[in-house]
Amino acid sequence: MRPISEEDLTARARIRDAAMALFAERGVKAATIRGIAEAAGVSPGLVQHHFGTKEELRQACDEYVLSYVREQVAVGITGHNLGDPEYIENVHRSAPPLMHYLGRALVDGSPGAAAMFDELVNVTEQHLSSDDRSEADHRARATVLTAMKLGITVLHDHVSRALGTDLYGPQGALRVGKAQLDLIQPEFLGRELFEQARTGLEKLEGNR
Amino acid sequence: MRPISEEDLTARARIRDAAMALFAERGVKAATIRGIAEAAGVSPGLVQHHFGTKEELRQACDEYVLSYVREQVAVGITGHNLGDPEYIENVHRSAPPLMHYLGRALVDGSPGAAAMFDELVNVTEQHLSSDDRSEADHRARATVLTAMKLGITVLHDHVSRALGTDLYGPQGALRVGKAQLDLIQPEFLGRELFEQARTGLEKLEGNR
DNA sequence: TAGCTCACAATACAAACGTATAGAGTGCTG
């Protein structure tokens, strides 16, 4: 399946994609309707025709990203496809711009991104609690684990620069993924996820 | 030593503090000169009298934070004072607004914050390399470690909300600090730092 | 005391921005 080229999309989709890219790059306040319109190849008026106000455009971006992430989590984790090369390939092609936006939304006060953060903390906490029934502070551990994981996304520009490779490129994702597995105590990642992630990374490595 | 109250500071210092708070809260672009002036209790004209342009004001904030962090790192880590209660108390009183600004600067494209990120990655990498002379990817590990650590600062609003406690309050800092020590493989923190951090946290816990 | 410097305020202005409004072009439907 070929990647969908930007020109083949409807104007509405191009505007949404351009908005996500510019919101992510400069922040919601610094990105302008005129800039988004130009990037999408349309007039500023069309942006408001399709999305109303800037705030509504931002909400549309939020919903698009959140539904994407929830879908990929469902397919990948719940559906046990983390090791599937097609799944990995698909995610690596479509995810970067969405992750870029998500990282910005988290620091830009997006209610949707905050809800997703809380959601991730909750599932992680349940996960930790079911594995370890001691009276440890699972809430704090889940929170820190979530923040550390998303922190890499939020700081992806700095990570890419320090690595000398794009975090979302094949080599960057591999190195960062392996480093995460090395650094974090395996018991907190969950046996199953740990194994799937490791074999997935190894397959990815074998293909290069 | 009493905390210095905001009213006793010079107008220039009040402007800088207000700018750091508003830049941190809303981002550089969304924070306005007029808003900063009002928060500092001065006229907008005085802001430009002391700092010139908005960009120069931002640079002044950058330099202030970076020199503070470098100083505290020198006193705390290089000077082996991480376990000193007075040091801890002092940091916990003065650091929060500065950390808040640093977190924002990292995602707002501040050159100074980027330089500090690289600096931290470099010292961490040297640290890892001297402890473990294998051919492991120390650069990636150092980068990820740095990003995860700073990620908690960048996402501190979400962390505080998920925890139900302010990250920079006594309980929040304690819980997050302990969770970090639990989650990360001790060998990557360095024996010495690990011990100092643990005893420091225990002392802090004893005082509550 | 005349004059200079500096901290500070008030006003003015041009640019950029979000958005409201009006209209052009196209395709579908009765």
Next chain:
DNA sequence: CAGCACTCTATACGTTTGTATTGTGAGCTA
């Protein structure tokens, strides 16, 4: 073919923003 609905552009308007300019008063100095 008349008319409606929809996509898209162009223009205009009011607000906000950064910053330039000007003015004012206090303190220091010769």
